[in-house]
Amino acid sequence: MTRELPKRTYGKTGVRMPILALGGAGVLQDASRTAEAVAIIREAVEQGVYYLDTAQQYRDSERIFGEASDGIRSKVFISTKSARRDYDGAWRDLENSLKRLRTDRLEQWIVHHVSYPHEIDRLFAPDGAIKAFQKAKEQKIVQYVGISGHNDPQVIRTAMERFPFDMVLFPLNPTEPHHPRTFAKEFLEYARRKGVGLAVMKVMGVGRLVGEGRFTVSELFRYALSHPIHTAVILPNSLRELRELIAAARAFTPMTPDELRALEARAKPLTDQVAGMYHQWP
Numbered sequence: 267m268t269r270e271l272p273k274r275t276y277g278k279t280g281v282r283m284p285i286l287a288l289g290g291a292g293v294l295q296d297a298s299r300t301a302e303a304v305a306i307i308r309e310a311v312e313q314g315v316y317y318l319d320t321a322q323q324y325r326d327s328e329r330i331f332g333e334a335s336d337g338i339r340s341k342v343f344i345s346t347k348s349a350r351r352d353y354d355g356a357w358r359d360l361e362n363s364l365k366r367l368r369t370d371r372l373e374q375w376i377v378h379h380v381s382y383p384h385e386i387d388r389l390f391a392p393d394g395a396i397k398a399f400q401k402a403k404e405q406k407i408v409q410y411v412g413i414s415g416h417n418d419p420q421v422i423r424t425a426m427e428r429f430p431f432d433m434v435l436f437p438l439n440p441t442e443p444h445h446p447r448t449f450a451k452e453f454l455e456y457a458r459r460k461g462v463g464l465a466v467m468k469v470m471g472v473g474r475l476v477g478e479g480r481f482t483v484s485e486l487f488r489y490a491l492s493h494p495i496h497t498a499v500i501l502p503n504s505l506r507e508l509r510e511l512i513a514a515a516r517a518f519t520p521m522t523p524d525e526l527r528a529l530e531a532r533a534k535p536l537t538d539q540v541a542g543m544y545h546q547w548p
Contacts, residue, residue, distance in 0.1 A: 269516040271314035274496040276463040279410055279432055281343070283317055285491055286515050287465060289499040290320030290327030297326040300333070306508055307334035311341055313512050319435075319465070319499050320367075321347035321378055322359050328366035336368060344369065347378035347414065348395065351388040356395035360402055375399060375408040376435060377425070381417035381547075386425055396429055416468060416544050419453035426460065433463030435499075437544060438490045439471045440481070440533035445541040454493065464495040471540035475533065484514040489529050492521040 276283040288294070288310045294303045307318070307330070318335070320327045328346060335342050344367060348359035364370060377389065377399065389396050402408040414435035415422045422434060434457050442450040457464055469490045475481045490498045502508035521529070533540075 271512065271515055272518060276496050277433060278461040279463055281463070283343070283463070283497045284314050284515075285497055285518065286315045286487075286511060287317035287319050287345075287497045287499045288315050289467070289501045290318070290324045290331060292501045293503045294320075294330060294501075295325040295327035297330075300326070300330055302504075303330045304334040306502060306505055307331060308338070309505060310502075310508055310512075311338060313508075315500075315512065316341055317343045317345065317465075317497055319345050321349075321376075322363060323347070323349060323378065328363055332366050332368035339369060343373040345374035345376060345412070346372060347376040348398075349378040351385055351395050352391075353393045353395055353398045356398035357401075360398065360407070364407075371406070372402075372408045374410045374412055374433065375402060376412040376414050376433075378414055379417075379547075380413055380415045380421055380425060383421060383424070386421060386428070389425065390428055400429075410463070412463070412465075414467075416449075417547065418447050418545075419449045420447075422449075423453060423456060426457070426462070431462060433465060435465045435467055437468035437541070438466035438493060438495065438498075439469055439475060439486060439540065440489055440529045441471060441475070441537045441540040441542075442468075443530055444534050444537040445545055447545055448541075450493075454495075458494050463497075465497050465499060466490050466493075466495050467499045468544055469498050469500075471536070472544060474540050474543075475536065480536075481529070481533070483511065485529065487511070487514055488518060488521055489526065491515075491518055492526060 350356040410432035412433035
C-alpha cells in the first residue's frame with residue numbers, strides 16, 4: 267500500500283497542507299512545454315501535492331496552472347504573487363492573475379519578494395499595495411494573504427509586525443544558517459511563534475547544491491522538513507523528478523540534530539555561491 271504524502275497544519279489557518287508544494291518556475295513556466303507542464307501538475311495533484319505556487323513574474327506559469335486546474339479546481343490550493351508596491355498595480359495584477367488562472371478566487375495571494383526598508387514604506391503608504399491585499403481578503407476574493415522574501419529577514423519581520431499576514435515564504439537550505447542575514451535562526455523562530463503558515467523555497471539552493479560531490483535532493487528536502495516549517499516548494503522539470511521527490515517525501519523521517527549540523531558543515535564552503543547569491547537578488 268502506498269504511503270500517503272505527509273501533511274502538516276499550516277499555522278493558524280488550520281489548513282492541512284502537504285509537505286511539498288509545486289512551484290511554478292522551471293518547465294512549469296515554459297509555454298513551449300505546456301503539455302508536459304500540465305501533465306506534471308495534474309500528476310502532482312493526483313499524488314497529493316495540491317498546493318500550487320505561482321507568480322505574475324513566472325512567465326507563462328499562471329496560464330499553465332490555470333489550464334492544468336481546469337476540471338480539478340476544487341482539489342487545489344492556488345497561491346500566486348504580486349510584486350507591485352502600489353494599490354492600483356497590485357489590484358491589476360490580481361485581476362490579471364484570476365483571468366490567467368481561470369478562477370474567481372485565490373486560496374492565497376502573496377506580496378512578492380520584499381527586500382528593502384523603502385519597500386515597506388511604499389507598501390503601507392495611503393495608496394500602497396497592502397490596501398489591495400486587505401480589500402481582496404475582505405471581499406473574499408482571497409482567503410489568505412502572505413509575504414515572501416529572500417534578501418533580509420528583518421525587512422520581512424517589520425512587515426509582519428505591521429500587518430496580520432497568514433503565511434510567509436522564505437529560503438531554507440544548509441547554506442542559509444551561515445549567511446549574516448540568515449532566515450534560518452531568529453527569524454524562523456519568530457515566524458513560528460507568530461503562528462503563521464511557514465513555506466520554504468531555495469531548498470536546493472537554486473540547483474547549486476545538487477550534483478556530484480554535493481548533496482542529494484532527498485538530503486536537502488529532509489534538511490528543510492526537519493525544521494518546524496509546514497511545506498517546501500519543489501521545482502520538478504520532469505515527471506521522473508516529480509516522482510522522485512514525492513517518493514522521498516513519503517519516506518520522510520526527520521534528521522537528528524547531529525545530522526543537521528553535519529549537513530550544514532558540509533555546505534558552509536558553498537555559502538557565498540548559494541545563500542550569498544540569492545540574498546543579493548534585487
